[in-house]
Amino acid sequence: MRSWSLAILLTLTGCSTGAGEIEGSTQPEPSASPSVATAAAAAPTPTTDTEGQPMRVLVTGFNDWRDLGDPANVWRCRDNPSCRLLLGDATEQEPSEFHGPLAERLRARAPDIEWRFATMPVTWEAFSDVPADVDVIVNIGLGIYDRFDVLQLEAGAYNQREGADALGQARSEPISATAPEVLAAPQQGPIPTRLDALAGRSFGSFEVVVAPARPANTYLCNETHYHALEAVRAGKGRLREVYFLHIPYAETSDYTPLAEATTDLILALTPTAHE
Incomplete structure (x- = not known):
């Protein structure tokens, strides 16, 4: 399995930093540091032929970041x-198995998908080496503090990093000195369409x-x-x-x-077999 550092925290929300094993991964394909793309760029054509292979989806969460x-x-x-959604019980160790309520439900509901899971520590540049041997990545972080009934998807990313991570390393700088203020998903690709289709929907008691x-x-x-958007x-x-x-x-x-x-x-974000 491949170990890779992942870090996260939010100004008003929380995520986490570190390097963790991805459950379900084998020999990963090498991923070079992606170059910054402009907001107007079209969706690239993936260079790997995946015909006949199961869909691979990586789902990540973040560890704690306070009072560590x-x-x-x-x-x-x-x-x-x-991280509790992926792991279930509280833990103090780097995980090697994922049996939390989200991981178990995804495996049961979509057994034909090759699910991979990881939790990440909250440190800057933890996700700078984005895995390229999966079809879809869904990164999850704590970020809603004033309600218990909202799931918030992010459309694009802002070219700035601010704050101190879980190890106390402070940053105040652009993520890329040569890129625009906002990095959007490729407009000709499937990401904007899926986000538009999900906005305003409800799953159980949760509004998207x-x-x-x-x-x-x-x-x-x-x-x-x-x-992640750079890698796409x-x-x-x-x-x-x-x-x-x-x-x-919760x-x-x-x-x-x-x-x-x-x-x-x-599952609504995951491409179907005929796409």
């Missing part, structure tokens, strides 16, 4: 719902909203999505679609309603 001790244990998953790239969202979740634009490997989903805390200690709604949304 000294030295900071960036693998602790106790308070962050995005779509938020544009914005100066108020410049923490690690935004940086993670920025790097670069057209490396088999990667076709990337999404970032902000979730709320309203109670029962993660079932949040897991069920998130499962429905991820």
Whole structure:
């Protein structure tokens, strides 16, 4: 399995930093650092022939980022719902298995898909090496604090990083010095169409909203999505679609309603066999 560092935090929302094993991965295809694309670029054609292979979808969450001790244990998953959805019970260790309510539901509902899971620590540049051996990536982070009934998809990423990560490393700079203010998904590709179709829908008691790239969202979740969009634009490997989903805390200690709604949304984002 491949270890890779992932970091995340939000200014008003929370995600996490570190390097973790991706469950289900074999020998990953190498992914070069993607070049920055302009907002007007068309969707690239993936360079890998995947005909006859199962769809591969990577779903990630973030570990805790507050009060991690000294030295900071960036693998602790106790308070962050995005990692608890994938892992289930609270843990202090880097995970090797994923049996949380979201992971189990995705496997059961779509057994023909090759599901891969990872949790990430909250550190800058944790997701700079984006896996290119999967078809779809859905990164999930805690990011809704004023409601318990919203799932927020991000449309584009803002070219700025601000704040200190889980290890106290502070940044205040553009993600790419030569890129535009906003990095959008390729307009001719499937990502904008799926976001438009899901805006305003409900899954269980959860409403789906779509938020544009914005100066108020410049923490690690935004940086993670920025790097993912760069990778799609670069057209490396088999990667076709990337999404970032902000979730709320579970309203109670029962993660079932949040897991069920998130499962429905991820399956709605996943291409069908005839696409």
